[in-house]
Amino acid sequence: MTDAPLQEVRKAVYRPVREGNALEDTVARLVQTIRLGVVAPGESLPSERELAVLYAVSRDTVREAIRELADTGYLVRRRGRYGGTFVADPLPQPPHPRDVTTAELEDVLGLRRVLEAGAARAAAGRTLDAAARDELWARYEVVAEASESDYRRLDTLLHLTIAELAAIPSLVALAAENRARVNEWLDTFPLLPRNIEHSNVQHERIVTAILAGRPDAAEAAILEHLAGSEALLRGFLA
Template sequence: MAADPETPLAGEALLRPVRPGNAFEETVGRLLQTIRLGVLQPGESLPPERELAARLGVSRDTVREAIKSLSDAGYLVSRRGRYGGTFLAEPLPAHTGDHLRVTRAEIDDVLRLREILEVGAARMAASQTLTSAEREMLWARLTDVRGASGDDYRRLDSRLHLAIAEAAGSPSLVTLLAENRMRVNGLLDQIPLLSRNIAHSDEQHEAIVIAILAGDCEGAAAAMLAHVAGSASLLHGFLD
């Protein structure tokens, strides 16, 4: 593809290996950066899957899932045949977060507070001696979100996170987390639900709840940290 002389350097900077733990979400975020920062132009082709996988340090399956998700969201199109491949859509979708008028600093503020509150809530919940009813409620909230439809997912996801805060035993924490969650959901509502991200979130939710029920404070905190980091990658990718 034709490219500006600086494009290879920009591409190298953006398409660098992702951090482990949230490979799908970070791959989506990196591809969105190359698109929205103009490293690639509408109508130009992405590098081949094999090259992207090698540069990002992920499997070709992960690259394929990320490309499919961005195709579903209208950013990419696939063409078959001799001159086939994956190309940027013409035109690209309108910037998802344009009407929000949020800055990167504002997004960072919401997400950093979320990390402080939710990682702390998971660690504290794991330190508590939960009653049978509390343990059953936590597992029920997990089961609900795992079976949620697209329309109900955000609501039931929020309810699980609030249940974790309740299990931490601090009403003040629940209030603060609920307020922050409203801000987080305001951002999440502006980006598409990606089926692979939901499946990954379900796995992370289960790891968090199992660690809490096992009394594993550091395991619960680490699992929650990985979970919120995945959401942060997608939000920055779509909204920055």
């Protein structure tokens, strides 16, 4: 298995932006790509030409968006034979988010429950081919063995893989956008070792239920898993 996200995840983050706010939306889409770990720290983005085609904007817009994110420390531009635009490694330490209202937090977390529980149930209800089954299990194993610095990125890709296995393309885009907002908050407080251990146990239950074709068990396992991070988010942000 490669570390690259699956096809629908890439489509979700590299889709055309709106015409009215092309620069702002391009910046936001690049930030989403970084927060979701679609391009890992130290890895290169697609070329400016490719990004312009993917986002349906001009190369000048892409160049300006990259310049903005380079100025804030998220991207690094390199010249020469092996040049290009790379995600900063390490990424800048995110500031504490603006005050998050209870209503906003509950809205985002409520949508996450609907999207991710529905995705797990749908994935478990499908007959997955051998390649999909191997991919899902491999992503679980990668998260279970991840270093602390890479854990959240690989955890995100596992969750987005489950969304993709639901075989509902529009769900992947919604899940990616929702997860990027959650990650913005998660990244402002440290990982807790015991929480990682607990999450890995829960990940195994979720993946095992999907592979066994048990929708009820998959949904219950992922809701239990999400409840843990919800408690942390409420504790740190409230």
